[in-house]
Amino acid sequence: MSPVSPSLSHRLDGLRSSAIRDLLTLTERPEVIGLAGGLPDEQLMPRDRIARAAEAALADRSRLQYTQSAGWGPLREVLAARESARLGRAVPIAEVFVTHGSQQALSLLGEVLLDPGALVVVEDPAYVGALQVFRAAGARIASVPLDAEGMRVDLLAELLERGERPAVVHTVSNFHNPRGVTMSARRRAELAGLADRYGFWVIEDDPYGELWFDRPAAEPVATYSPNVIRLSSASKILAPSLRAGWMVAPDRVCRAVELLKQGADLCGSALTQQITADLLADTDWLAAHVNTVRSNYGERAKALVGALRERFGNRIVSTDATGGMFVWASFTDDTDTARSLSRAVEHGVAYVPGSAFAVDSDYRSAMRLCFTTFDAPTLREAVDRLARTFGEERDG
Template sequence: MSPNRPPLSRKLDGLRSSAIRDLLELTSRAEIIGLAGGLPDAQLMPRERIARAAADALRGSEVLQYTESRGWGPLRAVVAERESAGLGRAVPVEEVFVTHGSQQALALLAEVLLDPGALVVVEDPAYIGALQVFRAAGARILAVPLDAEGMRVDALADLLARGERPAVVHTVSTFHNPGGVTMSPRRRRDLAALADAHGFWVIEDDPYGELWFDRPAPAPVATYSPAVIRLSSASKIISPTLRVGWMVAPEPVCRAVELLKQGADLCGSALTQQIAADLLADRTWLAAHIDLVRATYSDRAKALVHAVRDTFGDRVACTDAEGGMFVWATFTDGTDTSDLLATAVEHGVAYVPGAAFAVDTDYRTALRMCFTTSDAGRLEEAVRRLAGAHAAASAST
């Protein structure tokens, strides 16, 4: 840039590109089996049903016009009805706000709820998109670990007892990205109780909750307190191309988000929001569609987990995939997954090293694998390739 022009904003100083997006650019060759991306399977997306909904929407000219900043009214009504069923309480339409995917909701909430220097507590390992948002907001970030029951709420309680006062606690409560675990019902109640007692907001990021395999996910954290702002999306159950996400939040928060959204993009697409409303309101069709996605992902998840355990034995510990899109695995022999990645790509398989999700713990021996876009046979081949890469790397040291 010209030395006569002012520098770019200082908020960019602490930001870095998503390691996952960078990795996808490097591993997009057809011969590489990609376990790195967090993408739903495009072959399961309902193209014909979307096309029919689009054709119906385009019969009226209003769908080509601007729409409300809070989202198209009928879509908000459909979302309010769905969320009411999930939360076990009536969700007013005034507490539903539609965004350009749930990531935009997270970014707008960071501007509404956080001043520079405010404390945000996240899980470790953390969802990369949340870290990017909170760093851009200039937040101070502390992490609490995960275990098999999700966020260690007792560790959060310890932070509070030491005098830390978070403005926001962020959780991917169900089928965690990247950790693959689900917060237990007891911890959900405990987290909500802490929010009420200490006056912080909880952002419950829940794009995967409907993708359960053998049994439904626990009731959302938002069931237990109005201090919980809930985010969800149509991306994982229908298609990311609609760019329809939403949040359920107290009306004053929705009003504040509306002010910021008007300055960012004014409103979303009336066309895709009307399509989404049509699809989400078609209960019989949607239930059958989600059942198909669940069954397909369940078979793939179990194939991946079985292949990892059968191939590596006790050299790798991995989560049981009970839903969602990811398996989190850890080498018990000290293998550094960042160092192994180049050899893995040479052997035709890619994953995301655990270090990409680290906050306080380095997770250098961990990796995240996505099972959604490959069938069982291809996933088994991916694990064979990973084993070959591991053997080659071990032989060279």
Template sequence: MSHYEPPLAGKLAGLTSSAIRDLLKLTADPNIVSLAGGLPDAELMPGARIAAAAESALRDSAALQYTESPGWGPLREVLAGRESDRLGRRVDIAEVFVTHGSQQALSLLAEVLLDPGALVVVEDPAYVGALQVFRAAGARIVAVPLDDEGLRVDLLADLIAGGERPAVVHTVSNFHNPGGVTMSPGRRQALAALAEEHGFWVIEDDPYGELWFDRPAPAPVASYAKSVIRLSSASKIIAPTLRVGWMVAPDRVCRAVELLKQGADLCGSALTQQIAADLLTDTAWLAGHIETVRGVYAVRAKALVEAARDNFGDTLRCSAASGGMFVWAEFTDGTDTAELLPRALDAGVAFVPGRAFAVRKPYANAMRMCFTTAAPEVLTEAMSRLAVAAGHRVPVQSAQL
């Protein structure tokens, strides 16, 4: 009797696993200093405060029940207030939609906004999670490069002038993942103006905006146009385990997303959304908590960049560590980071090669490093190990970590 194996969907043929998630499996060794993962520091997460909020929520059995597909109403009210302050305009609760992390919002938006073959413009280097979503949606992806002021909006304008018609432009406007840069105010206004003039959506992905070190991030792109959909999350400022993300979008977009979310998971967790609402409304506590996280991350970012300069000099150019979680670094001597990685792992340090974020340019000489989960002295040691692996220093006795 013949046996036929049922097929999988054809769209899976072009998808690959995240190189970053695969690399995390290799860095479980406690002897490896991992700069590869994009993880906030669990030691800074407010476990006791979360526990107290959970205990309070569980006094009401409603926390154990299904909740509304757009999110628990009181949480959406809290988020509408926070986003109103951020955008400088009133955000109605109908414009706020809570998702299972902001990554789910991105995935649902791809289904709502994109038909197969639609043009999506991304930044180059690009956020890997966005590339996975847009490729799964069957989009045609075109990359526009970054510089120190963020997305090259002038090149986007040239692309449009040449006849391209994007359906969506995706940007990580603040403390870019992986590029580390922040879009300038002028470019934010220019991007919003292009979206209004040519009728495309901008998805402004902003999980890092509150993690600034030197000065607050500029006003969001979404403050300049209603065709900008803003995404954010509690993962980086409180804890990823809550899986509370949100988007601010026109009501018609939220209603379309609601239809799809009902088919995906019906609704999010009433318990974690009530916990998030409790924490977000405790404004004095939250401000102090975020200030603590900023202070710790700022010291670590500075330590990483200074150690890179001390060990590599002008051979390694690093992005300005002014916020967020990442430093983007590029070798100027032709070092191929994909070839360097196995030697680096042998030396006890991990990073993500630039190729993982490439769309148009290969970024063979680049890498992303995350500074959030290691103490300054450990980051200094990591750069020393990397210099040995790259052949920039003679091996010496490694410090005990």
């Protein structure tokens, strides 16, 4: 008699793997210029400075122990000081919670803030990691589009006026992934005002805010309302392997997250949190390091956008990439980027089709391009390969 196979949770119903992660497994050949990923440049990661911080941490064996579920105390102190400066108010340590990357914070918040069937409003196109979290929580998802000033807060207001009551509104306010745009100061204040008026949580997801090229973005949405939970991370300015993310949230949210985190992993890595605290507290070194990253990424973004406009002209409309890691490019002639992807890989270049980020719109003529991991000449070569790809597509 064959054994009866146990079932899996219905929570998995409707979930699917990230199209981007699946795509990367197909395009990681050395001859392919991969613009599909969303990775920081490992050559700019401060390996030697991290090594010194690790050596200092390892000098004390007690540093190898478990730490608090909410994070290593000295790191939370450093983060509270950084976030106080950013928000223009004193952030108490009790409102700072360290997580295994900011994605874990988002996942834990999905459990803390959402009951099955609760409404979540996301931007369209959307950050796929957020969609995975909200779908796993059994949320009902609605979307509002983006334009050059970020989330269309006016359309969110219309949705609220029609009687919809979201539990959560999620936004990537700075240098959006994938759209590349930044929410204007006026819309940030309007979004916070709506959160106060209607009583919903805003999750302000901000992993890219320090990667500005010309000037810093406006004040965080969390500046304007206590109903805003702010997420950030050291992955994009230091190294993803540190897995140091954090949230700034009201104490009652942090304590609820702490209960769930204790059941998930007890605590994060005390060692990497000590390394992160060392680096973030070294303010002069950190400022110089982040300026180097900005300078390199800014040059690469300019090269990519310039090459796209030179080779494609009016056939493509793209963001200017004033910060962050991504350029969003849309064809004006109804080119189907998903259909063209296999041909692009044959030509030695990869991107993410816009449809991978779609919620209610299809974005079939758009693509996301990451400029962080290649120098300017390689990015120009990548655009040459895209031009050959889409030239054949148009001619064919």
